[in-house]
Amino acid sequence: MIGGVQQRLRKLDIYRKLPADLTEPTTAGALISVISTIVIVILFITELQAYIEVDNSSEMFVDINRGGEQIRVNLDIEFHKFPCDILSLDVQDIMGSHVVNVEGRLIKKRIKNGKIISEEVHSNHEGHDHHGQPSIDFGRIEQAFKEKEGCQIAGYIIVNKVPGNFHVSAHAFGGILHQVFQRSQITTLDLSHTINHISFGEEDDLQKIKKQFQKGVLNPLDNTKKVVQGSSGMMFQYYISVVPTTYIDVSGNEYYVHQFTANSNEVQTDHLPAVYFRYDLSPVTVKFLQYRESFLHFLVQICAILGGVFTIASIVDGMIHKSVVALLKKYEMGKLS
Numbered sequence: 001m002i003g004g005v006q007q008r009l010r011k012l013d014i015y016r017k018l019p020a021d022l023t024e025p026t027t028a029g030a031l032i033s034v035i036s037t038i039v040i041v042i043l044f045i046t047e048l049q050a051y052i053e054v055d056n057s058s059e060m061f062v063d064i065n066r067g068g069e070q071i072r073v074n075l076d077i078e079f080h081k082f083p084c085d086i087l088s089l090d091v092q093d094i095m096g097s098h099v100v101n102v103e104g105r106l107i108k109k110r111i112k113n114g115k116i117i118s119e120e121v122h123s124n125h126e127g128h129d130h131h132g133q134p135s136i137d138f139g140r141i142e143q144a145f146k147e148k149e150g151c152q153i154a155g156y157i158i159v160n161k162v163p164g165n166f167h168v169s170a171h172a173f174g175g176i177l178h179q180v181f182q183r184s185q186i187t188t189l190d191l192s193h194t195i196n197h198i199s200f201g202e203e204d205d206l207q208k209i210k211k212q213f214q215k216g217v218l219n220p221l222d223n224t225k226k227v228v229q230g231s232s233g234m235m236f237q238y239y240i241s242v243v244p245t246t247y248i249d250v251s252g253n254e255y256y257v258h259q260f261t262a263n264s265n266e267v268q269t270d271h272l273p274a275v276y277f278r279y280d281l282s283p284v285t286v287k288f289l290q291y292r293e294s295f296l297h298f299l300v301q302i303c304a305i306l307g308g309v310f311t312i313a314s315i316v317d318g319m320i321h322k323s324v325v326a327l328l329k330k331y332e333m334g335k336l337s
Helices: 002-011 027-052 138-146 171-184 203-212 295-336
Strands: 055-062 070-079 088-093 105-112 115-121 150-160 164-169 193-200 224-226 233-248 254-269 275-281 284-291
Touching (some): 070 164, 138 171, 203 254, 224 254
Antiparallel strands (some): 070 193, 164 275
């Protein structure tokens, strides 16, 4: 019974075996076997590296407002000759929102001779007098101008996700600024500055993206320096095109930030100088995705390598063997004749 089943199963065998005494090793076959093994090892290592490595892909699609209604702007700007006491950061957008002297999470650092002498954290609408103007110490401002104090603002602000601008100036002190100029004996403000850092999005996410992806234009304005030439007032304007960007790492973690490109110009002005950052938002979102090759795909590739190399090797070996046999027959026929 069992023997009959085995006989039927043997009939289904498509990998028939020849007895060992009917096979004969050849020199050509040995060489082909060695070459085939080397090729298989090289291809296997190459495929293994491709399986281990992380690949990147990108695509674009219409923004679906995944980042919410507001954008976080990270700032670190140093003004070389602009005292902190009359520096204000204002935000304005096309929706009609105009916030003067925005200071929510910004730190103002007083700088003298390139060194930080003090720093203060300000809150919105803090330090205003009964007329709605910010209260200031004229004596301290006069001393700051004499000693050429500068100011560094660092932190972040939140702006609406619509085109607009944020600008650094002394607009919040407009009603009393002429008194400041008279007491300090100055005619205009020097807004020479260095942009240490500007970016859009959560700072922790941006740092992770830089380490893992190394793709995208996240902070092209970093280390930009502008210097006022002459004694006339100078208006600086930066035009920023913001592109919503989603990064998804190989573990599936998603980071939503913004890339941007920027251009700038500067013009002389008879009005109060300012540094404007005018931003516009792209309706298209860019997505960067990290992924690894699946194990099944890796397995299929290995099988393809083994099958392909063995098939080609057997074809080459068969051709060589037949050619040698044909040559030997012709040689023997020549001897007999």
